[in-house]
Amino acid sequence: MPPTLESEEHKALRAAVSALGTRHGRTYDREALWSEAAKLGYLGVNLPEEYGGGGGGIAELSIVLEELGAAGCPLLMMVVSPAICGTVIARFGTEEQKREWLPGLADGTRTMAFGITEPDAGSNSHRITTTARRDPDTGDWLLTGRKVFISGVDIADATLIVGRTADARTGSLKPCLFIVPRDAEGFHRRQIDMELAAAEKQFELTLDDVRLPADALVGDEDAGLLQLFAGLNPERVMTAAFAIGMGRYALARAVEYARERTVWKAPIGAHQAIAHPLAQAHIDLELARLMMQKAAYLYDAGDDVGAGEAANMAKYAAGEACVKAVDQAVHTLGGNGFTREFGLASLITAARVSRIAPVSREMILNYVSHQTLGLPKSY
Numbered sequence: 038m039p040p041t042l043e044s045e046e047h048k049a050l051r052a053a054v055s056a057l058g059t060r061h062g063r064t065y066d067r068e069a070l071w072s073e074a075a076k077l078g079y080l081g082v083n084l085p086e087e088y089g090g091g092g093g094g095i096a097e098l099s100i101v102l103e104e105l106g107a108a109g110c111p112l113l114m115m116v117v118s119p120a121i122c123g124t125v126i127a128r129f130g131t132e133e134q135k136r137e138w139l140p141g142l143a144d145g146t147r148t149m150a151f152g153i154t155e156p157d158a159g160s161n162s163h164r165i166t167t168t169a170r171r172d173p174d175t176g177d178w179l180l181t182g183r184k185v186f187i188s189g190v191d192i193a194d195a196t197l198i199v200g201r202t203a204d205a206r207t208g209s210l211k212p213c214l215f216i217v218p219r220d221a222e223g224f225h226r227r228q229i230d231m232e233l234a235a236a237e238k239q240f241e242l243t244l245d246d247v248r249l250p251a252d253a254l255v256g257d258e259d260a261g262l263l264q265l266f267a268g269l270n271p272e273r274v275m276t277a278a279f280a281i282g283m284g285r286y287a288l289a290r291a292v293e294y295a296r297e298r299t300v301w302k303a304p305i306g307a308h309q310a311i312a313h314p315l316a317q318a319h320i321d322l323e324l325a326r327l328m329m330q331k332a333a334y335l336y337d338a339g340d341d342v343g344a345g346e347a348a349n350m351a352k353y354a355a356g357e358a359c360v361k362a363v364d365q366a367v368h369t370l371g372g373n374g375f376t377r378e379f380g381l382a383s384l385i386t387a388a389r390v391s392r393i394a395p396v397s398r399e400m401i402l403n404y405v406s407h408q409t410l411g412l413p414k415s416y
């Protein structure tokens with residue numbers, strides 16, 4: 038990143054993705070945008086070149102998602118498919134797994150969802166109970182458990198499921214990652230009725246003795262948290278990109294409106310009560326982007342530990358900035374903030390997701406108080 042904060046290539050990527058996003062706009066067709074973005078190489082920009090990717094990193098992938106969001110057409114599955122699943126397979130998968138999955142994830146013809154959250158564990162992922170046991174006769178894995186709020190399982194060819202092996206049923210989490218095909222026997226999904234206006238849906242999953250071949254396990258069953266966080270840190274950076282994009286989109290609509298809308302002598306944007314909160318929202322989004330760039334830079338440079346802290350902070354800052362920007366945008370439009378024509382009110386709900394998922398604001402504050410500041414752990 039420094040000395041020049043963003044390279045000429047990054048600026049060109051930003052401009053090109055922005056043009057694509059602007060063509061699709063707020064009323065975008067998710068599938069059409071996904072396949073066009075994929076054809077242009079944007080969805081696999083972080084994946085290794087030898088498997089059909091762009092050879093870049095999370096820095097480039099986050100630029101793509103931020104710019105699509107800023108144009109009003111974010112692709113949520115980018116957070117999980119190329120960023121988590123693609124990264125984990127590229128870093129820890131076998132040669133066979135890489136050949137099987139990476140070219141499809143890179144060219145967007147295949148998608149992979151990601152499932153860690155469980156109803157009885159929630160933020161405490163150490164409590165997950167999805168369990169994998171070996172069939173001693175065949176060497177197959179048998180996976181049993183429940184997941185909740187998993188995005189895009191219906192449109193994904195498979196879901197990367199986080200479980201634990203039977204002999205690691207209790208104690209601190211030693212997560213194992215399994216590729217579960219969408220139509221695997223015993224893999225059931227139920228759509229959750231969310232109050233969210235989004236193209237991607239969330240699902241509750243039941244894994245009922247799902248039989249998987251030995252090579253469904255990605256990476257080492259003993260590698261534990263290291264492997265998991267190789268995927269979760271990019272997820273946090275990408276959620277920050279998602280939030281910053283949405284915040285920028287809402288802010289731009291509010292600024293346009295405030296420049297034109299005149300109910301007294303001057304446009305409403307001339308009143309500091311309207312202008313200053315918009316300026317603050319812009320500053321907060323810019324600051325969050327700086328932290329996101331730092332996190333992406335550290336991750337791409339191979340500093341997993343440094344990236345972990347920065348990715349948490351970036352996700353926190355971006356979630357807060359997004360919520361404030363959207364709230365102020367809706368307010369700026371007065372009654373029009375609630376009309377379908379302007380389409381901003383539904384973003385209030387969508388923006389709040391970036392405060393909760395994939396790790397909540399409070400869990401990040403817990404992490405920073407404990408890990409960064411050395412304060413006693415409260416939980």
Ligand SMILES: Cc1cc2nc3c(=O)[nH]c(=O)nc-3n(C[C@H](O)[C@H](O)[C@H](O)COP(=O)(O)OP(=O)(O)OC[C@H]3O[C@@H](n4cnc5c(N)ncnc54)[C@H](O)[C@@H]3O)c2cc1C
Nearest residue numbers: 151152153154159160186187188390393394395397399416
């Ligand atoms: C739209 C959407 C999409 C999602 N997509 C996915 C997906 O694709 N894959 C996936 O695996 N998950 C997904 N999730 C799940 C998401 O990651 C979880 O909702 C999130 O991790 C919080 O878990 P929970 O909902 O169980 O909340 P809980 O853990 O029950 O937390 C509830 C509240 O309590 C607070 N809290 C909990 N513990 C503490 C503590 N120790 N100190 C202070 N406060 C605390 C939390 O901050 C939160 O405000 C998605 C969620 C949403 C809303």
